[in-house]
Amino acid sequence: MTGTILFQQLINGISLGSLYGLVAIGYTMVYGILRLINFAHGDLLMFAAYTAIYLIGIFTLPWQISFPLAMVITGLMGIVLDRCAYRPLRDAPRISLLISAIGASFLLENLAIVIIGGIPKGFPRPPMFDHVITILGVRVQVLTLYTPVITIVLLLGLLYIVYRTKVGKAMRAASKDFEATRLMGINLDRVIAITFFLGSFLAAAGGIMWAMKYPQVNPFMGVFPGLKAFIAAVLGGIGNIVGAVIGGFLLGLGEIMIVAFFPEVSQYKDAFAFVILILVLLFRPTGIMGEPMIDKT
Amino acid sequence: MSKERRNLLLNIMGILVLFVILYLFNEYGTDYQIRILNNMAVFITLAVSYNLVNGICGILHLGPNAFITIGAYTSALLTMSAAEKQMTYIIVPLVWPLNVLHTPFVVSLLLGGLMAAVFAFAISFPVFRVRGDYLAIVTLGFGEVIRVLANALQGVTNGPLGLKGLVPYTNLWWSWGVAVLTIIAITKLINSSYGRAMKSIREDEIAARAMGIDPFKHLLMAFLISAFFCGVAGGLLAHLITTISPTLFTFFLTFNLLIIIVVGGLGSTTGAVIGAALFAWGGEALRIVERPTDLGFLKIPGIPGMRMVIFSIILMLVIIFARRGIMGRSEFSWDWLLSKLGWKEKGF
Amino acid sequence: MGDFFQLNDLVMQFGGLTAVKDFSIELQAGELVGLIGPNGAGKTTVFNMITGFLTPTSGQVRWQGEEITGFPVHKVTAQGIARTFQNIRLFTDLTVLENVMISFHQRIRTFFWEAMLGFPTYRREEKRIRESAMAFLQELGLAHLAKEKAGGLAYGQQRRLEIARALATRPKLLLLDEPAAGMNPQETNELAVLVRELRDKYALTIFLIEHDMKFVMGLCERIKVLDYGITIAEGTPAEIQSNQAVIKAYLGEPK
Ligand SMILES: Nc1ncnc2c1ncn2[C@@H]1O[C@H](COP(=O)(O)OP(=O)(O)OP(=O)(O)O)[C@@H](O)[C@H]1O
Ligand SMILES: [Mg+2]
Numbered sequence: 059m060t061g062t063i064l065f066q067q068l069i070n071g072i073s074l075g076s077l078y079g080l081v082a083i084g085y086t087m088v089y090g091i092l093r094l095i096n097f098a099h100g101d102l103l104m105f106a107a108y109t110a111i112y113l114i115g116i117f118t119l120p121w122q123i124s125f126p127l128a129m130v131i132t133g134l135m136g137i138v139l140d141r142c143a144y145r146p147l148r149d150a151p152r153i154s155l156l157i158s159a160i161g162a163s164f165l166l167e168n169l170a171i172v173i174i175g176g177i178p179k180g181f182p183r184p185p186m187f188d189h190v191i192t193i194l195g196v197r198v199q200v201l202t203l204y205t206p207v208i209t210i211v212l213l214l215g216l217l218y219i220v221y222r223t224k225v226g227k228a229m230r231a232a233s234k235d236f237e238a239t240r241l242m243g244i245n246l247d248r249v250i251a252i253t254f255f256l257g258s259f260l261a262a263a264g265g266i267m268w269a270m271k272y273p274q275v276n277p278f279m280g281v282f283p284g285l286k287a288f289i290a291a292v293l294g295g296i297g298n299i300v301g302a303v304i305g306g307f308l309l310g311l312g313e314i315m316i317v318a319f320f321p322e323v324s325q326y327k328d329a330f331a332f333v334i335l336i337l338v339l340l341f342r343p344t345g346i347m348g349e350p351m352i353d354k355t
Numbered sequence: 356m357s358k359e360r361r362n363l364l365l366n367i368m369g370i371l372v373l374f375v376i377l378y379l380f381n382e383y384g385t386d387y388q389i390r391i392l393n394n395m396a397v398f399i400t401l402a403v404s405y406n407l408v409n410g411i412c413g414i415l416h417l418g419p420n421a422f423i424t425i426g427a428y429t430s431a432l433l434t435m436s437a438a439e440k441q442m443t444y445i446i447v448p449l450v451w452p453l454n455v456l457h458t459p460f461v462v463s464l465l466l467g468g469l470m471a472a473v474f475a476f477a478i479s480f481p482v483f484r485v486r487g488d489y490l491a492i493v494t495l496g497f498g499e500v501i502r503v504l505a506n507a508l509q510g511v512t513n514g515p516l517g518l519k520g521l522v523p524y525t526n527l528w529w530s531w532g533v534a535v536l537t538i539i540a541i542t543k544l545i546n547s548s549y550g551r552a553m554k555s556i557r558e559d560e561i562a563a564r565a566m567g568i569d570p571f572k573h574l575l576m577a578f579l580i581s582a583f584f585c586g587v588a589g590g591l592l593a594h595l596i597t598t599i600s601p602t603l604f605t606f607f608l609t610f611n612l613l614i615i616i617v618v619g620g621l622g623s624t625t626g627a628v629i630g631a632a633l634f635a636w637g638g639e640a641l642r643i644v645e646r647p648t649d650l651g652f653l654k655i656p657g658i659p660g661m662r663m664v665i666f667s668i669i670l671m672l673v674i675i676f677a678r679r680g681i682m683g684r685s686e687f688s689w690d691w692l693l694s695k696l697g698w699k700e701k702g703f
Numbered sequence: 704m705g706d707f708f709q710l711n712d713l714v715m716q717f718g719g720l721t722a723v724k725d726f727s728i729e730l731q732a733g734e735l736v737g738l739i740g741p742n743g744a745g746k747t748t749v750f751n752m753i754t755g756f757l758t759p760t761s762g763q764v765r766w767q768g769e770e771i772t773g774f775p776v777h778k779v780t781a782q783g784i785a786r787t788f789q790n791i792r793l794f795t796d797l798t799v800l801e802n803v804m805i806s807f808h809q810r811i812r813t814f815f816w817e818a819m820l821g822f823p824t825y826r827r828e829e830k831r832i833r834e835s836a837m838a839f840l841q842e843l844g845l846a847h848l849a850k851e852k853a854g855g856l857a858y859g860q861q862r863r864l865e866i867a868r869a870l871a872t873r874p875k876l877l878l879l880d881e882p883a884a885g886m887n888p889q890e891t892n893e894l895a896v897l898v899r900e901l902r903d904k905y906a907l908t909i910f911l912i913e914h915d916m917k918f919v920m921g922l923c924e925r926i927k928v929l930d931y932g933i934t935i936a937e938g939t940p941a942e943i944q945s946n947q948a949v950i951k952a953y954l955g956e957p958k
Contacts, residue, residue: 095488146675153415156488157617158674160417164610165667171660277660285499288492325507332496336481339489540819547818548808548829551797555805558794564776565754565786567809567872576815684796 066196067318068311073202075310076209077271079303080264081287082294083216084136084257090233090297091253093152097159098139100284101166102258103265106132107181107275108174110266114182121184129262136258137251145247170277178276181269205267212260213303220299225252233297282328286313289335295348304346309334358690365689370535377527387639389527393595395635396530397588400537402615402627404584407541409613410622410684411550412577413557414486417609418494421501422582424604425474426467426589428505431518431599432456433463443518447509460524464533464590471586472579474501479575486560498606505601517600518593525595533591537584542624542686544580553577557622611638614670618680626682641665706768707732708876708908713762715748715932722748723932726762730876735902735909737923739916739943741952744929746912747789750878754786755779766876781809785874787865789881789912795854799845799864802853803836806871836871843867843897859890863897870901877901879911883918891915895922920944928952 081103088096106128113124143162147155187201220226228249232239240246268283269275286309294305309331317324338345380388401419408416432440432453440449448454458466478497482490505512512518544550552573555563560570593599611634619630644661673680713726723745730736738746751757753764755776764772766782774782794802811832817825840846843863848856853864862882869877882898883891895918902909913919919926920940928936928943930952936943943949 089488093488095492143671143675150678152487153409153413153621154674154678156415156491157613158671160610160613161667161670161674164663165671168660168663168667172658172664176659285492285495292489326503329500329503332493332500335496336493339485339493340481343485543821544815544819547815547825548804548811548832549815549818551801551805552808554797554801555794558796559792561756562788562792562794563805564756565780565788565792566806566868567777567780568805569775569777580815580819 062195063318065194066198067314069196069198069202071311071314072307073205073271073310074314075290075307076206076303077264077268077283077306078287078290078310079306080209080212080260080267081283082291082302082306083213083299084261085288086291086294086296086299086302087229087253087257089291091229091236091250092144092155094144094155094159095288096139096144096257097156097284098143098162098166099257099261100280100282100287101163102132102136102139102261103268103280103283104170104275104277105135105166105280106262106265107269107279108170108179109262110269111179111181111275121182125266128266129259132262132265133255133259136254136261139258140250140254145250167277167281174277176277178274181273181275183270183273187270201267201270205271208263208267209303212263213299216256216260216299219256225249229253286331289331292335293338293345295345298345298347301345301347308346362689373531373535377531381527391635391639392527393525393530394639395632396527396534397525397591397595398612398615398631398635399534399628400530400584400588400591401612402619402631403534403537403541403624404581404588405612406616406619406622406624406627407545407553408574408577408581410616410620410627411545411557412553412574413622414574415488415491416482416494416578416581417491417606417613418496418498418501419581419585419612420604420606420608421494421498422471422475422585423589423592423608424501424505424601425471426464426586427593427599427604428467428512428518428589429470429586430460430463430467430590431521431593432511433458433466434460434522434524434594435518439520443516443520444510444513446514446516449513450510453511460522460529460594464587467590468583468586471589472583475578475582476575479578482578483571483574495606495609498609502601502605505604512601515601517598517603519598521594521597521599523594523597525591530591530595533587537587538624538628541580541584545624549573549576611666614666617670618673620680620682620684622684623680623682623686625685625687626680629681638662706765708767709763709765710749710753711763711765713749713752713764714760715745715752715757716760721932723752723929726929726932726934728927728937730908730910732875732908733902733906735898735922735924736911737919737926738910738912738929739914739919739926740929743931745932746929747880748932749929750786750880750912753779753878754784777809780872780874783873783875784878785869785872785876786878787862787869787880787882789884791861791865793853793856793861793864793868795852797853798849799840799851799853799856800833800836800849802864803839803867803871804832806868807832807836809872839867839871842870842901858885859887862886862894866897866901870905874907876908876910879909879913881912881914883913883915891918894918898922 081100084099085096088094109131110124110128113119113128114121119127139162143158144155147158187204189200190197191200220229228239228244231244232246232249265280287306290305290309291302292305293309294301294303312334313327313330316330317327377392380392401423405419408414433456436457437455440454482493485493506515552563552568555566555568556570556573564570615630615634616627618633619626641662645657645659647657708730710726710728713723714721715723726749738749740746748757752759755774755778758773763770766784771779771782794805811828813822813825813828837846837849840849843866845860845864845867848860853861856864866879866882883894886894898909899922901907923940926937926940926943927934928949935948935952936946
């Protein structure tokens with residue numbers, strides 16, 4: 059393999075990985091507080107992509123407005139999801155919560171089929187992201203370069219909220235000790251709602267960039283990115299925001315590189331992430347940055 | 356006559372009545388009715404064995420579709436004749452010894468179950484290292500891995516093309532025979548000391564360990580038995596619909612089973628049976644909403660996806676508002692039925 | 704019989720916190736020994752290390768001359784060491800009788816397929832288990848509740864069921880973690896009588912944690928005191944009661 063191809067794949071891997079990372083943040087934040095795999099999180103990618111399409115197509119808003127607006131709407135959708143599917147089950151057995159999450163995920167996907175139809179739609183990629191430039195002899199679409207930059211900017215914004223604001227402090231307290239935080243008189247439902255908003259907001263960014271990258275949108279487009287992002291979150295150490303992004307980068311790079319170096323296994327590509335998941339759980343269940351979980355008797 | 360003997364007698368009578376009804380349908384029923392009855396039996400087998408892991412052991416396993424896939428392919432490959440196989444595998448020839456193996460239907464079912472159990476055993480170590488949501492996602496992962504393999508290993512599965520033209524061996528006798536045997540075997544297990552040990556893990560794994568229960572051993576036992584019966588049901592399914600391909604066995608199938616056992620009542624075999632029966636019947640009945648209907652004066656267009664929307668909503672409503680489902684954790688018993696019917700104990 | 708049961712220099716660290724430090728004790732068969740100390744002193748942690756829920760950072764658990772440190776929990780139970788839990792952990796959705804029957808499972812001789820096929824061998828064993836479990840319920844005065852769900856019992860009854868369940872594993876050493884917690888004085892007195900009776904009847908050795916001083920002082924022959932994971936005193940109840948370090952440890956703590 060030549061250096062340029064390697065470089066090309068490196069860029070692709072980082073770009074894909076940053077998308078996983080963005081989506082993984084939502085998983086990690088929700089898991090941190092509720093100890094729940096928000097199964098429907100991946101479907102918010104789809105939700106965001108369709109919302110953006112309609113904002114551009116029907117309301118003829120320019121993308122500079124419609125993309126951020128779609129992110130906000132998806133954030134609110136995250137709150138609705140929590141309100142309807144998870145909040146009624148706060149004190150229920152954990153298994154119920156997860157089943158509700160799976161139900162919510164199927165509901166979103168099939169509602170999309172009912173309302174929009176199962177046929178893939180094209181995504182209107184703004185021309186600005188279409189440019190191809192040449193770096194070190196490699197031709198790269200600018201979108202591929204923007205993706206990691208946008209991810210890092212959003213990550214820094216999120217870290218600011220989590221570590222420098224009051225609500226961020228409440229979030230961190232809730233993920234350390236849910237009951238104690240409740241007893242301290244903090245309105246946990248509000249904290250959780252904000253967590254869902256932020257996670258969904260970032261997932262929407264991931265969804266829109268995903269739709270620009272593979273410019274086809276269909277009701278199931280969020281399933282695999284969602285599962286892989288969750289695996290990225292576990293790889294990075296669940297509950298750890300920076301870990302989620304690092305896990306995303308590693309998983310994205312790994313997927314691209316495996317296929318680049320061993321083209322003959324490309325049909326097994328979708329199984330790669332699960333193999334990683336199983337290896338992590340077997341050998342380092344706390345992930346790269348996670349703290350050990352305490353199991354009290 | 357003791358209560359035990361009376362219940363045994365009633366059980367036998369119940370089964371006889373069931374088979375008389377099946378006989379009548381077999382003779383006089385429409386194809387549509389027979390298909391629903393077959394589906395019902397297969398779903399009952401699947402749901403009862405799925406419930407053993409999810410309802411009795413209390414873990415959320417999301418990979419029964421993997422077991423069903425393995426059972427279906429194994430069984431199908433064993434009943435196809437060598438000539439059929441040669442014609443089907445046009446892109447990549449079927450590997451030896453599968454290309455020459457040929458067994459009777461019943462053997463193929465048993466081997467299908469056995470292969471599923473072998474696979475369950477192979478994945479059990481990573482699966483039971485974790486619990487809760489992690490276990491769910493790991494089993495889901497293995498389900499996906501099997502689907503990827505079914506697509507990729509063309510020399511075994513014929514890839515995305517799948518297998519066509521299987522002999523429709525599965526009739527009412529096979530499907531219901533297996534369903535009844537599954538119910539009996541799994542009920543006996545659940546009511547035994549082994550079943551109690553499984554329930555104790557569900558109730559409180561820490562306390563169970565302190566009482567000398569080895570969680571791994573008992574979860575594995577439930578997992579393998581469940582896989583075996585799912586594999587057998589997979590074989591039945593293959594020879595019922597006579598065409599199988601990887602798209603048939605996605606997470607969708609698992610989702611349907613999950614709905615069945617949640618609606619029936621997680622942890623109740625009776626509930627699993629009722630849930631499966633409702634699902635097989637309701638699933639067919641609901642097809643109307645996806646099919647364009649012409650009422651003469653009014654044309655209603657079919658809405659694709661509507662069935663799954665309805666199912667998802669049912670699942671969520673049950674889990675949020677009626678978590679115990681239809682049966683809770685209770686089981687059907689003759690004592691209960693007789694007392695409902697006003698039967699006096701002193702009759703015996 | 705110097706090698707009935709020994710703990711040698713057990714240490715348990717959680718991250719930076721040393722919950723238990725250099726804990727040693729030797730129990731003789733038939734003894735009734737108490738472990739006391741303020742909240743968070745590390746008492747339950749000692750039990751968790753003995754029963755295999757925690758693997759000690761260092762030190763040894765020796766049982767009948769063999770080292771069992773780090774054994775899986777169910778193997779420790781199989782060796783004849785049983786415990787109850789401070790925060791009651793019954794199988795709440797199962798009946799009282801089933802709760803006790805589960806303890807017999809570790810010794811079951813029939814295989815699962817004998818149960819699935821309804822073999823007479825299995826049915827006989829099930830019957831025997833049921834009868835023995837009933838006997839234990841009788842012993843603890845719970846027989847009339849056999850068919851109730853365990854979760855529905857009154858608090859004191861739940862504590863007794865915990866003991867019945869532990870007894871049914873047929874231990875030689877019984878560890879009781881705050882068995883009198885939440886009981887009223889009368890129940891506590893009855894419990895003290897019961898514990899002594901059980902010890903004599905089943906030839907048990909008992910090691911118990913308890914905050915109720917009257918209970919401990921009246922019942923135990925020997926007491927060990929922990930504070931912040933460190934053993935600050937040991938001796939007969941009379942010696943402990945007059946020990947300055949113990950008084951300070953308890954008075955130093957509000958409540
Ligand atoms: N699994 C664990 N992980 C981390 N810390 C633990 C764990 N178990 C116990 N601890 C800590 O170790 C210390 C001792 O706890 P332990 O439960 O042994 O106290 P105790 O003497 O039983 O107290 P109490 O009388 O309140 O029951 C406490 O500070 C507790 O927070
Ligand atoms: Mg304690």
